[in-house]
Amino acid sequence: MHLAVAAEWSSRTQSVTDLLPSPCLACGSPIGVHYPSGWACAVCEWRYGEAPDSDLAPPRVDVVYYLRHGDRVKIGTTANPRQRFTAIWHEEVLAFERGDRRLERRRHEQFAADRFGGSEWFRLTPAIAEHADVVAGGRDPWDVYARWMSEAAALSDRQRR
Structure with missing residues (x-):
């Protein structure tokens, strides 16, 4: 029981790497880091829930x-x-x-x-x-x-x- 309580407390105060609720809009990665303040993509660090600026052309990387x-x-x-x-x-x-x-x-x-x-x-x-x-x-x-x-x-x- 003690370990379960400690794990729950830790997940509220520390970051936890897990699957994002849906793929990152910036890079498509399914993996995220859940912080007490919300989710961020584990690959590109895009804040989950923020939409990319639709006026911008997609970047080009050769x-x-x-x-x-x-x-x-x-x-x-x-x-x-x-x-x-x-x-x-x-x-x-x-x-x-x-x-x-x-x-x-x-x-x-x-x-x-x-x-x-x-x-x-x-x-x-x-x-x-x-x-x-x-x-x-x-x-x-x-x-x-x-x-x-x-x-x-x-x-x-x-x-x-």
Whole structure:
């Protein structure tokens, strides 16, 4: 009984990480932190219940992505990974790296020896796997992308004021 009372008191005075009542409007994450004053997104820290300014255009964040399908990796670029990935057969998102076509081109040159023809597909070699691991930094790629989107939205909002 004592532990139950202590846990209840702690949840009223400290933060508790749990599922948000609904996904974050800023980044889409389902995970939040419940503070005594309310909820905040655990990924982008958007205050739950606040609506993004509808006058603002959605932020644009270009990324170089690493998708694995079997023993192959696609290295490509997009500003809208969720939409782009619906058209690409893949089993796993290995990493996102912030960058545009120039960075994508450098990665294609870096791993050219493992490239399938002129495509964006490469053999999954230890070098590519290690590079994707370093880029991911032990974090879920979607959490990283959500954070970048949130930061871009906050920056654009600050610049607008």
